[in-house]
Amino acid sequence: NDTSMQHRNLNHMTREERFSEAMRRTLYALKVLLPREGWTPVGPEMKYLARAIKEFTFIIHAGVFIPCIMSYGTNEQIAKWFPLAADFRIIGTYAQTELGHGSFLRGLETIATYDRANQEFIINCPKITAMKWWPGDMGKSANHVLLMAELVIDGKKYGMHGFMVQIRDLTTHEPLPGVTVGDIGAKLSFESVDNGFLYLQNVRIPRENLLSKLSEVHPDGTYIKKGNQRLMYGSMVRVRVNLIAHEIVMPLAKACTIAVRYSAVRRQGLINPSKEEVPVLDYVAQQHKLLPQVATVFMAHFAAKQLVKMHHDYSLEVEKGNTSQLPELHALSAGMKACLSEQGAAGAEIVRRACGGHGYSCGSGLPFIVNRMLATCTYEGENTVMQLQCARYLIKCADQAKKDKLTGSVWYLSDFSNMSCTAQTFGDLQEPSVLVKLHERRAKCAVQHAGKKMQNMVKNGTPAHDAWNMMATLLINAARAHIMQYVVGTSVTYISELSCSASLKKILTQLCALYALHNINSNCGDFVKFGCLTSAQCDLAQEAEFNLLKQLRPDAVGIVDSFDFTDDILQSCLGAYDGNVYERLFEWAKQAPMNKTEVHQDSYQYLQPYLHEGRDVLEGRGRNSKL
Ligand SMILES: CCCCCCCC/C=C\CCCCCCCCCCC/C=C/C(=O)SCCNC(=O)CCNC(=O)[C@H](O)C(C)(C)COP(=O)(O)OP(=O)(O)OC[C@H]1O[C@@H](n2cnc3c(N)ncnc32)[C@H](O)[C@@H]1OP(=O)(O)O
Ligand SMILES: Cc1cc2nc3c(=O)[nH]c(=O)nc-3n(C[C@H](O)[C@H](O)[C@H](O)COP(=O)(O)OP(=O)(O)OC[C@H]3O[C@@H](n4cnc5c(N)ncnc54)[C@H](O)[C@@H]3O)c2cc1C
Secondary structure: OHHHHHOOOOOOHHHHHHHHHHHHHHHHHHHHHHOOOOOOOHHHHHHHHHHHOOOOOOOOHHHHHHHHHHHOHHHHHHHHHHHHHHHOOOOOOOOOOOOOOOOOOOHOOEEEEEEEHEEEEEEEEHHHHHOOEEOOOOOOOOOOOEEEEEEEOOOEEEEEEEEEEEEEOOOOOOEOEEEEEEEEEOOOOOOOOOOOEEEEEEEEHHHHHHHHOEEEEEOOOOOEEOOOOOHHHHHHHHHHHHHHHHHHHHHHHHHHHHHHHHHHHHEEEOOOOOOOEHHHHHHHHHHHHHHHHHHHHHHHHHHHHHHHHHHHHHHHHHHHOOOOOOOOOOHHHHHHHHHHHHHHHHHHHHHHOOHHHHHHHHHOOOHHHHHHHHOOOOOOHHHHHHHHHHHHHHHHHHOOOOOOOOOOOHHHOOOOOOOOOOOOOOOOHHHHHHHHHOOOOOHHHHHHHHHHHHHHHHHHHOOHHHHHOOOOHHHHHHHHHHHHHHHHHHHHHHOOOOOOHHHHHHHHHHHHHHHHHHHHOOOOHHHOOOHHHOOOHHHHHHHHHHHHHHHHHEEEEEEHHHOOOOOHOOOOOOOOOOOOOOHHHHHHHHHHHOOOOOOOOHHHHHHHHHHHHHHHHHHHOOOOOOO
């Protein structure tokens, strides 16, 4: 209810206005919402932040830069930089990606050379491809970067390390000497974020600015490793774990709220010719577009909660020096981020398109969501690269399963029990336990199939790296299958253990079954190819899905209302709680800058000669000219 936090009409703002407005809101919110003692907003504040996050800036500062200080800094470095960052007295970003490299980190070219005489690192981007490119908040806001660069001592390379580098003066905000920095220009989304470029030439930083939790350089240039170097990749694991809730589940829930509410209001066409026009939500085709996406929101939310818990438990173990869970967590976080962002971004577009012409209007709030979700498929690990990382782990586990009993998320790879499906009715295929088994079997077969193909190629003389490259599509499918079985399995467990009313549990169970069946029906080739289902059972799976659409239709609006988004957060003429779609669209359009005047002067200036000639012809004075 604080007018300072009420959304402005962002669609009618320029990019610079949106950048400034996001800055204003974020810093105002900081003052009002967050307890000064640090970064732990609790209760309604965190709920508000998580829901309004799209309109804040400094997300990289808050969601990546600060956590990196905690992960990579020594206690002294945390004590120095965390309080400054937590109170926004320094603004930072995570500068890793370069113009020439984003996915292949061993190809990064920015160099930090140790200068023993002065006990400093000299930072250089040796060529244009080494320039840092993309980091959020870097173009105009950040005055520090957590720079990921190749450490070099006496000509020897030690790999990527994290360095704290100040890039702007804390008083004037001007770039420091040797620093060329700016905004990378317009993008598909994140209009309010100043993703930036950063060119560093002979920038000197103190030896103490190497974040030294995992390794350090002594004054004489001696290099000391202090832990599992793969922890250097730890920030990316954490962001992948966190972004699922914030950037996939939340936006998809908003898109579904808008599309389902609009579909309950929008009347178009007839089902029974003798009756009146129906709400488009009564069309099974519309239900088939919307309700599986609503189910995805819940299942991704449940699976993400499990992943966050796993990351939390892992972090506690790492503090005790035990990093044994890292390979599984890396594979799962990489796979979940890739597969759920792929599903979420596709799902947001499906529900946008289901709103017809008004879904194409920015007044619906949907284009903003769709475009922003598309970025989740690229940042924090491009999806293909992430799926291949997940597959790399699965192939290793499949080999190990031949001699060991596996545990954790890959346990099913060593399950050699009879997994054939005995379903005779579509009701059998709505059973959670049957759906879990089907997904486990499909995943196991997909992993084994990819592995076998590669083994056969290698046996026939193909080098392992070529076999890997040629089977990449099968490996990606195996990663997707693995994640789907994880999402279905964790959701079934989560719902079964949830203490809630029987009616709510029934709805959640139906949504889980709908998610699983939609996945089966969208990938039935795999389920038949791997002998999980017969062709007749595939027909039953379709019947089972359609039956669930019918059962869930009456509760569709109530289910999305339970996401509890305010109109101000949704920013949608189609999804407002009161359902006054047409009045809101007209009011919104009238506010467009184009409608500030009845006659648009610039266009009239160009049109005037033609209009006057047309007037003359119509009034009999002129002749019909050929344009
Ligand atoms: C009022 C105030 C309001 C403020 C805001 C509100 C409050 C907000 C608060 C909180 C919100 C937080 C929510 C977060 C939301 C985020 C929003 C979106 C932000 C977007 C930001 C984007 C940032 C970026 O994009 S950063 C850059 C990301 N880049 C990447 O991910 C690069 C991907 N590439 C790689 O990781 C690597 O190159 C590679 C893994 C592909 C290959 O690496 P390589 O060394 O070549 O390794 P490889 O040979 O393949 O494997 C070697 C072994 O290493 C293992 N391994 C690889 N990676 C990892 C890892 N990450 N962890 C562990 N182990 C790893 C791999 O498995 C191999 O092991 P093996 O045993 O040899 O098989
Ligand atoms: C909105 C947004 C915000 C971002 N924020 C940040 C940030 O704050 N900090 C930061 O450091 N970076 C940031 N990034 C950069 C982001 O991390 C990179 O864009 C991402 O890692 C992908 O790398 P790339 O752009 O080099 O793509 P590439 O790796 O060049 O990908 C291009 C194509 O090559 C394919 N490909 C690449 N490698 C392989 C492989 N091994 N096998 C098969 N196919 C492959 C990919 O699948 C893709 O199809 C951001 C990007 C975006 C879009």
